Amino acid sequence: MSVETDLENTLIDRFEDDVKSGTPADIESVLALCPEDAKQRILLELISIEIFHRVKKGRRVGNSDYSRFGEEAENHAHRLQE
Numbered sequence: 001m002s003v004e005t006d007l008e009n010t011l012i013d014r015f016e017d018d019v020k021s022g023t024p025a026d027i028e029s030v031l032a033l034c035p036e037d038a039k040q041r042i043l044l045e046l047i048s049i050e051i052f053h054r055v056k057k058g059r060r061v062g063n064s065d066y067s068r069f070g071e072e073a074e075n076h077a078h079r080l081q082e
Helices: 001-022 027-032 037-055 069-081
Strands: none
Touching: 001 027, 001 037, 027 037, 037 069
């Protein structure tokens, strides 16, 4: 594995650990640390993780919760909830 991939996996794992533990997890903060060419892929992964755990905890996910990240992210979030 490359150093870049290790960093990406570490950031994603930390984000998921925070979400699981109830610690506020900030997608924007994670993306700020990601390589530019990986941001969109990682964004969709973080959205998937966040929605999975929010639904698991019985929390509502609004259709516009991810609109700040653009149409692809918003559509991804919507598909996960179907």
